[in-house]
Amino acid sequence: MALRFVIIGGGPAGNTAATHAARLGATVTVIERDVIGGAAHLWDCIPSKTMIATGGAMSFTRRIQGMGLEQQVAEIDNDALAERIAGIKDRLQSGTTRLLHSQGVTMIAGFARFKSPNDIVVETKTGLVELTADKILIATGTRPRIPDWCQPDGERILTTRDCYPPKEFPEHITVIGSGVTGVEFVHMFSSFGAKVTLVVSRQQVLPGKDGDAAALLEEDFLRRGVKLLKGARATEIERTDEGVTVRCDDGRVVYSSHAVLAIGSVPNSDGLALDAAGVETDRSGYIEINRHCQSNVAHIYAAGDVSGKLPLSSVASMQGRKVAEHAMGLQTVAHRHLDYDKAASAIFTEPEIADVGLAEAEAFSLGRKIRVTKVPFSGTPKALINNDSRGFVKILSDPATGVVLGGSIVGRHAAELISVIALAVTANLKVTDIVESLLVHPALAEAIAEAAE
Ligand SMILES: Cc1cc2nc3c(=O)[nH]c(=O)nc-3n(C[C@H](O)[C@H](O)[C@H](O)COP(=O)(O)OP(=O)(O)OC[C@H]3O[C@@H](n4cnc5c(N)ncnc54)[C@H](O)[C@@H]3O)c2cc1C
Numbered sequence: 001m002a003l004r005f006v007i008i009g010g011g012p013a014g015n016t017a018a019t020h021a022a023r024l025g026a027t028v029t030v031i032e033r034d035v036i037g038g039a040a041h042l043w044d045c046i047p048s049k050t051m052i053a054t055g056g057a058m059s060f061t062r063r064i065q066g067m068g069l070e071q072q073v074a075e076i077d078n079d080a081l082a083e084r085i086a087g088i089k090d091r092l093q094s095g096t097t098r099l100l101h102s103q104g105v106t107m108i109a110g111f112a113r114f115k116s117p118n119d120i121v122v123e124t125k126t127g128l129v130e131l132t133a134d135k136i137l138i139a140t141g142t143r144p145r146i147p148d149w150c151q152p153d154g155e156r157i158l159t160t161r162d163c164y165p166p167k168e169f170p171e172h173i174t175v176i177g178s179g180v181t182g183v184e185f186v187h188m189f190s191s192f193g194a195k196v197t198l199v200v201s202r203q204q205v206l207p208g209k210d211g212d213a214a215a216l217l218e219e220d221f222l223r224r225g226v227k228l229l230k231g232a233r234a235t236e237i238e239r240t241d242e243g244v245t246v247r248c249d250d251g252r253v254v255y256s257s258h259a260v261l262a263i264g265s266v267p268n269s270d271g272l273a274l275d276a277a278g279v280e281t282d283r284s285g286y287i288e289i290n291r292h293c294q295s296n297v298a299h300i301y302a303a304g305d306v307s308g309k310l311p312l313s314s315v316a317s318m319q320g321r322k323v324a325e326h327a328m329g330l331q332t333v334a335h336r337h338l339d340y341d342k343a344a345s346a347i348f349t350e351p352e353i354a355d356v357g358l359a360e361a362e363a364f365s366l367g368r369k370i371r372v373t374k375v376p377f378s379g380t381p382k383a384l385i386n387n388d389s390r391g392f393v394k395i396l397s398d399p400a401t402g403v404v405l406g407g408s409i410v411g412r413h414a415a416e417l418i419s420v421i422a423l424a425v426t427a428n429l430k431v432t433d434i435v436e437s438l439l440v441h442p443a444l445a446e447a448i449a450e451a452a453e
Pocket of ligand 1: 008009010011012013014031032033034035037038039040041043044045046048049110111112113139140141142160181268271272303304305306310311312313314315316
């Protein structure tokens with residue numbers, strides 16, 4: 001009999017595991033309470049990047065003068081924008097559903113919980129469905145964290161999920177949280193022409209990211225008129241007749257039309273009745289996993305955001321793939337374990353910020369000897385042609401061997417360009433391998449080759 005593999009959650013982790021396990025011969029069932037594609041399609045990656053792309057087009061119309069054109073300022077059409085976001089989501093969702101169908105995966109719409117280590121109960125619209133599995137994957141993701149000092153209402157006090165697009169476009173929005181999601185929302189709303197105030201709990205945005213990149217982003221925010229409230233923690237948000245009042249721990253108060261919370265996530269592990277399966281979580285509710293993504297119960301895996309590793313769609317998908325291989329016994333000597341330290345990530349601001357592998361600050365704190373080369377885009381012909389020479393490429397390498405250890409790129413198309421350095425980091429390539437690649441001219445990637453010199 002084929003292995004019975006049940007997957008809870010149809011996001012990137014769940015649906016990738018499902019297609020791979022089915023291809024490898026398992027009988028696969030995916031249980032999803034919302035939509036196949038998961039929060040990634042419904043609330044996170046796709047809608048946020050769609051909004052950012054439209055906002056980017058709008059802000060571009062304010063900058064075209066430098067390119068020898070007359071300035072035209074675009075206006076927001078909220079209904080058309082909502083339709084565009086829904087259209088992209090539907091297309092991706094039906095593509096993923098078709099793929100699962102084509103692999104013979106069974107999909108059940110409903111909310112799953114454990115009955116025992118091998119038995120799952122699903123609450124569906126038409127009643128309870130019971131399933132027995134040989135292997136189970138928990139891929140239930142996370143949801144926005146709501147602190148006890150704030151009650152989002154979906155109108156003025158928003159979570160990130162209320163913004164695609166918001167019911168009413170904010171005239172002035174206060175963004176709480178200056179991590180990746182917070183700065184992307186600052187960029188998004190300011191691109192649409194809203195006045196933005198950002199509450200930054202530390203002295204710089206993007207804690208833990210490349211300091212040069214964070215400084216460049218702050219410069220862009222200030223150029224756009226974004227107000228940065230540094231060293232402040234929001235402690236209260238209150239809805240008033242005119243909008244919202246945000247109070248901070250240092251006594252500062254911000255009055256704005258809207259506020260959005262971007263202060264992290266909590267895992268969707270409650271409600272799964274994990275006790276019935278004996279699966280343990282850490283104190284925050286994330287399911288602890290080993291390098292094969294197994295929980296403390298060997299036949300129960302966890303992947304994606306609920307596993308508390310890097311909260312990235314790309315990482316979730318790769319974990320799903322590795323889970324399928326492990327569950328189907330495809331572990332060979334040559335098997336490559338997932339190396340979370342080598343994951344590329346990007347922040348979709350303007351300029352874009354992308355990085356991979358070892359960071360400069362991390363290398364210094366480890367006392368590790370590295371060679372750092374940094375090349376600004378200002379000398380790159382394609383950047384001048386694009387009328388946008390902001391940003392730089394930075395490459396970190398081992399001074400003894402020349403092996404590329406990491407890098408960061410700030411500038412236009414950084415999220416695409418970082419792939420070159422990501423490949424070098426994953427494949428242990430040397431800086432000379434990049435230098436000797438015959439690249440396109442004129443192209444922004446020439447700055448990468450120059451930084452590798
Ligand atoms: C605003 C925002 C923007 C982001 N942008 C990016 C980006 O640009 N690039 C990137 O790589 N990452 C991005 N991320 C992160 C990315 O969205 C997540 O890493 C990714 O969605 C994780 O995938 P997952 O499969 O773990 O979970 P999810 O995509 O959250 O899917 C989990 C699914 O499980 C379902 N589920 C939960 N509990 C149950 C249950 N008991 N029964 C049945 N179904 C259940 C949920 O309905 C959900 O559909 C962003 C995150 C946010 C918040």
